[in-house]
Amino acid sequence: MVLRIRLARFGKKHAPFYNIVVAHARTARNSRPLEVLGTYDPIPKPPPPGTNARPWKDIKLDVSRARYWVGVGAQPSDTAWRLLSMVGILEPRFRVGQIQGKVVKAETAAKSLIPEEAEVAQ
């Protein structure tokens, strides 16, 4: 039977929370899986007050175990693929790589601008 790496929705109404699980493809969404690889909290957390940091999403993942399951033929769902590709387990699809590159470029550009402003201020 096909193994899938997929998300199982827990949490409450309007407060979703997902377990990242390895399960047989034909089992119910929230049935007991073979293994819980981690969690995905899709609600973005605000940055710490008083900083310029960006909001963030909290993901817990056993990377080595996920790599093992992919290695033995588990098929990630689209969302799981997106998440796993972020940590480099899979080839990026769904524009993950493009966006990441853009954000990094924008950030470095912003950082290179800041010292100039500081000099002007002085």
Added chain:
Amino acid sequence: MPPRLRASHLSASVSYISVRPQSIAQPARTARDFSQSSCRLVTQRRRKFYEWLNGPGRPLKQPIPGSTNYLGAYDKYGNLVRAGSVPEKTSDKDKEAEAKAKAKAKAGITEGQQTADEATAEGQESLEKLDEALRQQAKEEQAEKKKKTDEQQLSPETMEDLRPFPLNKFFRSQPVLSEELREAIYQFVVKEGKPVPLASITFGVSNERIGAVVRLKQMEKQWIAQGKTLAMPYSKAVLEMLPTTPYIDTSLPKNAGKRPIVHEPINDLIVHPATRQQLFVPVAESRQFTRVDAGKAFDNNLLPADERIPHPELVKVVRDEVTGYSKEERRALAEQRYLEAMEKKKKAEEAKKREELETKRTVPQRRWDFVFRDVSVEHAGRNGRDPRGVGWRYGLPHQDRKKGQVKIPTKVEA
């Protein structure tokens, strides 16, 4: 068409109506529907209340500057007891002088302090008495100063004057932190970066109160920076009418050798729920049964009382004193212990940071960062129910509706 009404007719009819009784006469009511007490009694009480307001209660309307405004300080005729049964009216200038004298007195304490330092070892109980004595001294000094300036000035409040509720003889109004003391605590903790326990020992204020003061001061400063208006007149008025703990700046030359007034007992043992039961533990006579064992008798995970108190380091200082170390040696030992503790704390923090760096991985995306934390599936254990395991549990009901679940946030990020 009907004939028009003449003015004379109209006026006549109006006067007729005004003469006629408007309502049916009712017998005088004895009580109102919602009340058990009779109307007469209610009226009597209301009259008495207004009598009191205009008679004995009148001086309470205008609080005496620099003094509390409690019912307990007045007798039943409305005379200030400590003023020698003669109510006095001070002019504005007198009031200013009095306020100044009070401020001066608050800034310092008499030389009787030297004896106080010698008696510190006797413990918290004696300390409290000492501070009471110190406060009294401050007040006496204040009284002396006042006598010098003006013979007719008020004497400071005694314990009897600090009773807001005359029928409850045992309730005494407790002092609050003065504005200067709060500012000093904030400067000590935030500007000088000293740890909270040290601030607690230095100012004689409990750890929790130090935390609250720092947080509130921080908010106050933030609000001022944002240009928000603060309720300063309100806080000023309230603080003027409450007993306050003054701040004694020991760095000033005139306060050399003095000690800040202790606001409250800082080393009280918090009652742990596990110790609320009475226990009878049979112990062999030959066995040494210490406080550590007593803690374990209540609960295996319960620390001994010596470590559960807010300031265990103070016990060690007293132990050193009993052992017979000199003052310098004690100081050196205490400093060494403090440095060791700080080193340990720093190392733990660094280790935590390092571990986080190793396991955390941030992937910037278009709108937010995806923060990946590496975990281990092994932590969930064989049955998947180990509390260290990650993820929503299977086959376990959610406990969030259970009694005793704390849902209010226990910390604030600032």
